[in-house]
Amino acid sequence: MSFTLGILSIQGDVAENLISTKAAISELGFDGKVIDVKTPDEISQLDGLIIPGGESTTIGELSLVNGSLKVLKEKIDNGMPVLGICAGMIMLAKTANDKVVGKTDQPLLDILDIKLERNSFGRQRQSFETDISLDSINIPKFNGVFIRAPSVSDVGSDVEVLSKFNGKIVAVKKGNVIGTSFHPELTEDISLHKYFVNLVNSFKN
């Protein structure tokens, strides 16, 4: 059956995710489409969702205002696959702390039991690219693009660690929910998007 995958387009780098996801769907030869979504109505039609990179405080506040946050939470709790990238991973967390400012009082989805630190690697000048590996999902080498990235310092018992960099957790998975500190949509390599599209296809069928 054909599936619809959405990119949450409240704020952030939506277009890059559309391109990477389109490429992934076409390479896998699936019968599926990808669209940008903003309203609760649009979100309720989805079989999978990517929350893109951006500013988590902005995405959280505005998805709360238009009622999207509630629908998102229901859909994800009911098993819809979701990939949260950078700000998107922050959105999926239970609570968030900023490295400098401390605990933040921002709207979150409370899906992943993880201890999350925002701006964990420093400010923009310290942003970096490096090779990482996600062996457990068969991606041995991936160009990790970390932009003012968050990291995870501890995970609950039901959360799997997919990747680490310098002792810090940078990718996690719990069932159909994936969170990454880095930006797979900013590289040519679409293997992580392909992995996620596969999850969405299996969920739908």
Add this chain to the structure above:
Amino acid sequence: MLPLSGERLDAKGIVSEKENSIDVLRGSSTLKRGFAHMLKNGVIMDVTTVEQAQIAEEAGAVSVMVLDKLPSEVRKAGGVARTASIRIIEDIMDSVTIPVMAKCRIGHVHEALVLKETDVDMIDESEVLTPADELRHIWKWDFTTPFVNGARSLAEALRRIEEGAAMIRTKGEPGTGNVAEAITHIKKVNDGLRTIKGIYDSGDNQELVRIAREFKVSYDIVEQTAKLGRLPVVNFAAGGIATPADAAYLMSLGCDGIFVGSGIFNADDAKERARAIVLATTFWNESDKVKEAQKMIDERQSMVGLDINTLELRMQDRGGSA
């Protein structure tokens, strides 16, 4: 996937180093342009104090720009406008979680170096401050920190991108509360893009060469931009935006996001206005939501606007011919 047209791989600002024996790369075009992409569909607000920065963050701004004075106050004060106090920039960096930007004077390499050392997330080489060099902008490829520059036309935008800008904004006319110039500038950039795309599609390379010479940029950047059909970096609207409807209109013209300078903290309803402009930027294509946002503000509290034709100082002309 990110457009990297015009990137320089040999730039001094790109640093390869080891972190606990693991290779890391900093300052690449992917990281600098990628940072700007994370701000898309967002509002960046000019602030002068910690309190204003916190109001901006709570309102949903994606970033704040720290200045010593708001552009409208710079206009009134006259004299030389320089980069903001480092102590205030640092205080703001310690009190908000969103990225913090600051302005340096056009061509002032060492103000930019000071801002780099301060660790601001992006440097705005800005015509709001008094230019330090009328003929040369900063060679931004030397920096690991990304830069944003103003532009009034496609030619100016491409000149700045060739110097290493990771983001472009319209110049508009800062500190006026008058959105007319920002509208003119984005339309001029869009017209330019349509023109070169048409020429590229028709296969007339000789005409693209002529345009590159007229623009004072390389043939390569013109060809790659023409092929792309858009700027290879994000393009925000700036200069004179004062209301939610202003923001929504500029988003509808294809801007990737909005800078608001004096429009918020010069108004008497700053808190509501900050929130309203964010809402109108996010939901610009839902006119009922833009109306709700516009209803949150009171026109009688808006900053008093200035007519462009009677201005003594046109900030947009600064550094424009270089």
